[in-house]
Amino acid sequence: MSTDLFCEIIAGERPAYVVSSDEVAVSFLDTRPVFKGHVLVVPRVHVETLTDLGDVGPFFERVRAMARAVEQGLGAGGTFVAMNNRISQSVAHLHVHVVPRNKKDGLRGFFWPRTKYDSDEEAQEYAGRVSGAL
Template identity: 55%
Template sequence: MTEPAPGRARDCVFCAIAAGEADADVVLATDDLVAFLDRRPVFPGHVLLVPRRHVGTLPDLPADLRDPFLAAAQRIATAVVDGLGAQGSWVSINNTVSQSVPHLHLHVVPRTKGDGLKGFFWPRRGYADDAARAGTAARLRAALET
């Protein structure tokens, strides 16, 4: 079996889409990124944005792709409003957990008031008390300082 091309992962459907080897309804394409309709959309117009080179998760995204990736996400979020008549959008990225394809992908889902989507898909869980909240914040600050 041959090795995948540089920047691609073997058996990655998003790498195949990005290379034009798998069918997708592409809505935006640049040298570094491609965006296409999700085949199992939350709502029609649900778009996935991926880097062309294989990147596993957001923490793995190379510095040279950060600005173009976010700029493309902004353009798509605007397009679902301007082009589809949505009132807004839900934008999200899963990292490893709930990531159905192990290739970084950002979801842009058109939203309209009363569309039936209730906030987040998971229940919210508060902190046990103010001390627990403060301890969580302190641990995050410490991790960000390293």
Template identity: 60%
Template sequence: MTECVFCAIVAGDAAAEMVLDEPDLVAFLDRRPVFKGHVLLVPRTHVATLPDLPAGLREPFLVAAQRLAAAVVDGLGAQGSFVAINNTVSQSVPHLHLHVVPRTKGDGLRGFFWPRRKYGDGEAAEHAARLRAALPAV
């Protein structure tokens, strides 16, 4: 396997704004978010696509996705979220990752065109802290 940036984040070898840190899963802010607060959920173990996810991780993965979807509403004031997984095609990093994108009516997102944004100084840390504080308990 070639070097995986998500494996490097999981190992602590690459920086990321962590939102969720659990024994089998981590979630962190996307470096090029569709909207600020865009979170990526990944298994700690390198898994390429959703069909490769071990059965024992299916439920924890979905529970974490539910918690993150609630956190973008409660922590960031979004009205809802867009949740998606690409498998191979359009998968920019070949490590399973689920996108949780905060959404608000009239935000301009149409179809699968995902314009990317940048965080200003300190904004990523502030968004990650708000999301961590809003994560529902398991």
């Protein structure tokens, strides 16, 4: 098994604000979110890119559910759902970004400014709000 950052989170070897976890995928807050509540959905099996993933259906069912949960749990107007394959992929493990969006939130194109949570408690509160909407 690979020892990338996401594999360590999946194995419980590295802490994360987990929003959802099942036999297909693990979802957790991005530590450098574009907006608070930004979730990463990663397949439990280690694959580097989308083309490496076998049956994409079950994984994207989880991505779809997370997009709905981010909107509902955070009262967001919508979501930005994106992934990189190799280029600009900061961790070599397939991951989908689910970013809460609202009109006039300042996000333009593919420039992703990053923010931070004010505290562990604030991050846990955001994770709980999204998880509660699943």
